[in-house]
Amino acid sequence: MSLRRSPIGCPIRSICLFFKRAKVLPLHKENIHRKSSRRTKTIYLIGEGTGETIDKIARASLAQFLCEDLKVKKFFQVRSKEQIRKISNGASEDGALIAFSIVEPSLRDFLIEETRSCGIKAIDVIGDFIVQLSMFLEEKPMEVPGRQHVLNEEYYRRIEAINFAVKHDDGKQPQGLRVADMIFVGLSRTGKTPLSTYLAHQGWKVANVPLHPDMTPPPELFQVDQHRIFALIINVETLVKVREARLRQVGLTPDARYADPVRISDEIDWCKAFYEQNPGWHVIDVSDKAIEEAAASILNIYQSKKRSKSRI
Amino acid sequence: MSLRRSPIGCPIRSICLFFKRAKVLPLHKENIHRKSSRRTKTIYLIGEGTGETIDKIARASLAQFLCEDLKVKKFFQVRSKEQIRKISNGASEDGALIAFSIVEPSLRDFLIEETRSCGIKAIDVIGDFIVQLSMFLEEKPMEVPGRQHVLNEEYYRRIEAINFAVKHDDGKQPQGLRVADMIFVGLSRTGKTPLSTYLAHQGWKVANVPLHPDMTPPPELFQVDQHRIFALIINVETLVKVREARLRQVGLTPDARYADPVRISDEIDWCKAFYEQNPGWHVIDVSDKAIEEAAASILNIYQSKKRSKSRI
Numbered sequence: 223m224s225l226r227r228s229p230i231g232c233p234i235r236s237i238c239l240f241f242k243r244a245k246v247l248p249l250h251k252e253n254i255h256r257k258s259s260r261r262t263k264t265i266y267l268i269g270e271g272t273g274e275t276i277d278k279i280a281r282a283s284l285a286q287f288l289c290e291d292l293k294v295k296k297f298f299q300v301r302s303k304e305q306i307r308k309i310s311n312g313a314s315e316d317g318a319l320i321a322f323s324i325v326e327p328s329l330r331d332f333l334i335e336e337t338r339s340c341g342i343k344a345i346d347v348i349g350d351f352i353v354q355l356s357m358f359l360e361e362k363p364m365e366v367p368g369r370q371h372v373l374n375e376e377y378y379r380r381i382e383a384i385n386f387a388v389k390h391d392d393g394k395q396p397q398g399l400r401v402a403d404m405i406f407v408g409l410s411r412t413g414k415t416p417l418s419t420y421l422a423h424q425g426w427k428v429a430n431v432p433l434h435p436d437m438t439p440p441p442e443l444f445q446v447d448q449h450r451i452f453a454l455i456i457n458v459e460t461l462v463k464v465r466e467a468r469l470r471q472v473g474l475t476p477d478a479r480y481a482d483p484v485r486i487s488d489e490i491d492w493c494k495a496f497y498e499q500n501p502g503w504h505v506i507d508v509s510d511k512a513i514e515e516a517a518a519s520i521l522n523i524y525q526s527k528k529r530s531k532s533r534i
Numbered sequence: 535m536s537l538r539r540s541p542i543g544c545p546i547r548s549i550c551l552f553f554k555r556a557k558v559l560p561l562h563k564e565n566i567h568r569k570s571s572r573r574t575k576t577i578y579l580i581g582e583g584t585g586e587t588i589d590k591i592a593r594a595s596l597a598q599f600l601c602e603d604l605k606v607k608k609f610f611q612v613r614s615k616e617q618i619r620k621i622s623n624g625a626s627e628d629g630a631l632i633a634f635s636i637v638e639p640s641l642r643d644f645l646i647e648e649t650r651s652c653g654i655k656a657i658d659v660i661g662d663f664i665v666q667l668s669m670f671l672e673e674k675p676m677e678v679p680g681r682q683h684v685l686n687e688e689y690y691r692r693i694e695a696i697n698f699a700v701k702h703d704d705g706k707q708p709q710g711l712r713v714a715d716m717i718f719v720g721l722s723r724t725g726k727t728p729l730s731t732y733l734a735h736q737g738w739k740v741a742n743v744p745l746h747p748d749m750t751p752p753p754e755l756f757q758v759d760q761h762r763i764f765a766l767i768i769n770v771e772t773l774v775k776v777r778e779a780r781l782r783q784v785g786l787t788p789d790a791r792y793a794d795p796v797r798i799s800d801e802i803d804w805c806k807a808f809y810e811q812n813p814g815w816h817v818i819d820v821s822d823k824a825i826e827e828a829a830a831s832i833l834n835i836y837q838s839k840k841r842s843k844s845r846i
Contacts, residue, residue: 278587
């Protein structure tokens with residue numbers, strides 16, 4: 223039988239993304255002039271694998287610029303000279319800057335030659351770091367692409383953690399709480415689900431339980447080690463903003479009872495009082511924090527608790 | 535009332551991680567000697583925010599080395615000179631290499647001075663790239679930490695996508711299939727859930743529906759645009775391996791019917807025949823592919839379909 227296959231090794235596919243970010247420039251004359259007189263700049267990101275590394279580096283670096291008229295074109299799974307040639311020609315036409323992460327030597331050298339002959343700049347974003355590591359480790363780099371994604375026992379543990387988080391989301395299967403590394407509790411829209419799946423992708427077994435004045439949490443929540451429970455708290459302004467955003471996302475009007483500031487304030491007061499009754503829980507303020515930032519705070523606490531326990 | 539707060543700005547907390555990877559060195563005498571005579575090397579990763587960027591770069595770069603006796607210590611949310619001083623002293627004692635990602639100028643300069651006076655090497659992993667970007671964009675970098683995590687409409691869309699994926703996992707709420715960007719179908723343990731949450735964290739609305747010879751898929755699956763359906767296929771060897779790993783992870787013996795090769799082979803044959811009855815679906819081979827790699831293949835197809843549609 224013939225099955226259509228995934229396109230590894232097929233002709234290049236590019237993705238055009240406009241990195242969106244908050245615009246902080248005030249709207250005075252000088253800035254309007256500056257914006258309109260400036261041509262759109264283009265950056266090409268090239269990776270030989272999934273493109274995660276180059277994407278992460280580009281996002282972190284570009285966040286340091288306003289770059290209002292910037293176009294980012296991504297090319298991943300680039301594994302042939304033919305692909306490199308086409309991309310270089312495109313970059314030359316666009317007058318683009320190329321940022322790449324390619325470890326396979328002949329492909330990397332070819333890219334450098336091609337871009338040089340096209341007169342465009344290409345930056346090897348982790349090449350220098352690999353050279354420095356090589357000197358420090360006194361070991362030659364393997365120069366083999368895709369070595370990050372080894373399907374070993376650690377990988378399967380991570381997959382298991384993701385399945386666990388989804389199965390134990392929103393208070394489901396409370397009997398599973400006893401085997402969770404961490405448990406998140408909090409009001410609706412305090413980020414329990416995104417936090418759980420984010421940390422699950424890092425290999426942590428996470429469950430979450432919703433709290434509401436009219437609901438009784440499952441008894442299992444109080445039977446587990448209470449120091450593994452992270453109680454999310456948020457201020458009224460942020461929760462109103464988050465719930466309004468939620469209503470917009472699902473196409474409802476923002477005047478619903480769900481985003482009513484008075485009601486939200488009551489919910490938060492109840493929640494704080496409830497947390498005070500459970501002094502073993504770690505209270506985490508998630509107001510105005512992205513899930514990545516809240517996760518970093520939680521991991522800091524979790525790891526330091528674990529270390530202090532192992533010292534006892 | 536007083537609530538315990540998350541530890542931003544609190545004393546440094548470090549996490550010791552041993553990056554695990556498949557060991558490929560054969561166990562002959564020379565290698566045993568090499569391993570035992572070599573001292574453990576230590577790398578310090580320092581980030582001023584969540585540490586995601588430095589972590590990603592380190593993982594990608596270290597994957598190019600065997601570095602069997604390597605210890606990696608991570609320090610994130612580093613925002614004070616006091617923290618830098620303590621970390622530098624620790625690194626000096628360990629004879630470590632420091633890799634850092636700090637954009638705040640006074641902190642970055644302080645780190646460079648401190649490590650220089652301690653006689654250890656510190657590498658600014660994205661500093662050079664930011665300088666190159668600055669020249670290309672003709673714009674000064676803002677040098678403000680944490681700018682990646684702006685809570686804008688795009689952020690809330692991503693949060694909504696994560697909640698959507700969890701709510702529409704494993705065939706739940708099939709009426710939601712019509713608004714999904716992508717739908718994954720496949721046998722048990724072909725990676726539907728990890729793929730869904732992975733792509734959801736990138737902002738894609740993804741649902742997944744399990745397939746099994748004894749189950750009838752929900753009628754909604756056949757009522758949506760069939761080109762948005764990605765049908766996961768896998769070979770017998772990989773599925774046996776994955777299901778055995780699953781049984782080990784949950785503490786069951788690997789001889790259960792779930793991981794029986796004959797039964798799995800029958801399931802896969804049935805699945806292939808079922809996919810042939812649905813020619814609109816994209817068949818994706820996930821054998822021996824990490825979720826990140828499968829996701830890259832899927833996005834390639836999805837984006838190229840979208841582009842060719844927009845050209846019509």
